[in-house]
Amino acid sequence: MAKKTRTRATTAGDNPRRPCPCGSGRRYKACHGAGDDVIVTRPFAGLAAECDLVAMREFLPSATAPLPLRDAGGRTVTLATVLPGASAALVRPDGEILLGMQVQTRSGDLSSDLARALTWGLAAEPGAALPVVGPGLAADPTRLQDVLDADAELDLTLHADFSWWSAEAEPSAEVSATLERANSAIVPTEPITADGVRAAYWVDTGTKAHLRWVRPEPEERLLAALARLHARGELGLGEDTRYAGAFRAHGLLVPVWDVDRDLHPKEWAGPAAAFAARLNAALGADAPLTDAERRARDALSGKQVTLR
Template identity: 80%
Template sequence: MAKKTRERAAAPAGENPRRPCPCGSGKRYKACHGAGDDVIVTRPFEGLAAECDLVAMREFLPSATAPLPLRTQGERPVTLATVLPGAAAAVVRADGEILLGLQVQTRSGDLSADLARALRWAQEAEPGESLQVVGPGVAGELTRLQDVLDPAASLDLTMHSDFAWWIPVDESGAGPSPEVAASLERANAVILPTEPVVAEGVRSAYWVDTGTKAHLRWVRPEPEEKLQAALARLQARGELALTEEARYAGSFRAHGLLVPVWDLDRELHSKEWTAPAAAFATRLDAALADEAPLTDAERRARDALAGKQVTLR
């Protein structure tokens, strides 16, 4: 049977698992998504200030880490990572530090709950242990990231050019195991150069070099309908491109958010897109604030842009 998809309604973070399920089914969370059924939560990180960063780390950032802003810090520091050796869900290092992986295989339709389960496992595991897949063996009260993270905290992301951070500093000089060394070599071989574009009004925007093209991928927090209308207004005015040469390529949906993409000149350094991105952010903010009905030209632009959208799951 095909999986059902339901849009989640916003729900306050921090309530206990007996609250109504945020998918809108009318059931308690524990008896619905919390039970690990086949319903897909299309926007698993909704309600968190870090939502755009989490989507970027999950979908297209190759090598990045960030301290996890927990509501209550435990004895073990927790670092969120894009991907871990062997695509593990969680690793507890010898010193007790927890590494939690975002780019992992999931067993339910609620990525937020799967990540919270992996975190709970790591907080109780012994140093040196790793969790490959979050499955039925990870027991305990069901929670989601919204229950354990500070909802107002964004992520302090660090981008890495490779996966050398997989190997902790060892004063004894011991190197990684052959398995980890081989995994590290394979991961480094396929990494795409990626850098954040940081400017006033710009967050969760990344320059990516795919080898044949360069792109700007920008995770946006707005509801899709509102963002589509704003992009259509800019398109109708000829203001959707970052520059005359950096044309709008389309967008993809990821975990309930829209990610607009622009084709860029590969010869230009990532920092050279700071000013164009900041200028576009100002134009977009003005278009988002415009509540007038779309004109005929803007509706046609919206329909044309809708044909350039794909959905990632």
């Protein structure tokens, strides 16, 4: 896991020579202190929940998780993939705060956006909704790393639909129609649960089934380990599987495999655990890559795309 981000400073003008709270490693005055909307490529660095946060942002359809805050002031705060109207946050009538991950308009720092949406929720009246969080860190450099228990993972729940949107036992016709439209767009997704496996998900796109696995390692280190496995013919998850490539999202690499769509998602737990053991061994190797492994690394590099 990457080095933890420094805690925030009190004001934007306080010691502009200090490291920027976004974790870029640059001085504040040359980063967010310059007033520009700087892109933070790895917004959740330093958090044990980083991989789950990336999954919720990028490809989980309907999922929720209690947000492990250091101090919620007695309030219940729930992180969600998508909220009604693609809102950044909303407050239920009972005071529960919901924060949305998949919001179209964002600043260059997702961590800051979420922290600011949380601040809004703690002050908002029940029933209020926040459509979007504005750009920039200048007004408030608070980030998720400043308010979250950095060592806590997310206790994710994947839902088959969006019925959790409504707190009503019998929603109105308008709410029911909204739920029906949202439910029709859900791509079936299931978590892969096994020893040594975290943030891996089976996804059925309708024509193919994939296994997507968000990895916490730095890209070069992970790519070298995958290359070692590829050179030995150990990159697959078993019969009728194929390593399809990987995409980069928020500073992490997400390897993807094509898998047999006819098998139940739970049947991939064993193959995923076996692969995790092989990968951990490859990650621990410190010998230089062989010629065959370097060729494998080059081939794998050509199968990567950047989403964010």
